[in-house]
Amino acid sequence: MSQVTLRSFHADDVEGVLALWEASSRSAGQPVYGLAEVLASCEKDHAVVAHAAGRLVGAVVGRAAHAQGWVVFLGTAPGHESLGDRLLAALEREMTGTGLTKLSALLTDDPVGLDAFHRQGFRALKDLHYLERDLPLQRAEVALLAELGGRMLPRDRWDAIGGMTEEKGLLERRLVVPLAHPEVADRFGVAPPRAVVLFGPPGTGKTTFAKAIASRLEWPFVEVFPSRLAADPAGLAGALRETFAKIAALEHVVVFIDEVEEIAGRRGGEPPSPLQGVTNELLKLIPAFREQPGRLLVCATNFIRAIDGAFLRHGRFDYVLPIGLPDAAARRAIWQAYLPAGADGRVDLADVVASSEGFSPADIEFAARRASQSAMEHAMATGSDPTALTGEGPTTQDYLRAVASTRATVSAEAAAEFQEDITSLARL
Incomplete structure (x- = not known):
């Protein structure tokens, strides 16, 4: 040798x-x-x-x-x-x-x-496990994400959504699996989605679902605010174009535009609306956005009927998905999040959940906070020293009274229109 x-x-x-x-x-x-x-x-x-x-x-x-x-x-x-x-x-x-x-x-x-x-004298140590995890955000992307006002969301956002099993199952099958496992999608000839619309009455959790999707995929979440872009010297259309150009540099991203009807409303009329140019710009940006893998555009609207027909057509959006009011299991999970520690034993949650049928997540939050405030003020009426209060916290009756005095955001008429929109406009 x-x-x-x-x-x-x-x-x-x-x-x-x-x-x-x-x-x-x-x-x-x-x-x-x-x-x-x-x-x-x-x-x-x-x-x-x-x-x-x-x-x-x-x-x-x-x-x-x-x-x-x-x-x-x-x-x-x-x-x-x-x-x-x-x-x-x-x-x-x-x-x-x-x-x-x-x-x-x-x-x-x-x-x-x-x-x-x-x-050479090294010894193997027992009961040790080698664990590794690929970090979802690379160093070069951190500054760009901060510039865009984006962020990585905690990994528990998806699991934190209680109930809503039908909606979660649909989003899992249509969006999460094809995007998270493109090799599986390719084996079955499934094209991973690039853009979706979430529609439903106000306060039903469309933003929550968009964030949960980003959390589930472990992709950065960037929310585009047209109202903020409007102040850009380049104008709303120019600022929108520049924002999407920056987003293109991210390897993976979920882009969210809420109340998209504000910039994608029906065109027409004399004189033309000043926003028609913005709508046209967005219609041009979406095809370019779709060409890049590892990204998803989520647009949300409370008024699906107000959106321009060209915006919703096939080829721009893969799915138009309804997000309705929370079911009983979801309402229970939401109520549970607002109960103070130790309240489980003295609050009949089943009664509270049943009484709040037709409430949106925002309605439940308002009623829960109202019940807590009312219970504290009632306890304060018995003494002037807040630190000496002896009340145990809100009771079932406090919550039931709060529900009864809270007006639901979604009226019966709006709920009926939502069902009609599912039939005529949803694309599942």
């Missing part, structure tokens, strides 16, 4: 390390650390390479994290497996003196690599 020389990594060793990493991925499965991480650590952290007969036959790469060092990669060419011990020892010598107290490694099930670590 040719004489082997160990030395620190040089820039011209990149191709050799790349070849070792690719060979390792073929023989022992995907290495724990990706190629980009390995190459970055070669240049910025610690790396030792082995050369024999003019070619690179081994490499070990390490990275320091506070007082702990990590072996990022260990690879040897066929016939040079015994070099693993020497490479690890050389890396340890190079990293000694940098304040490290421990050197650790995460490995795939590669017997050759494991043996080298064991011979």
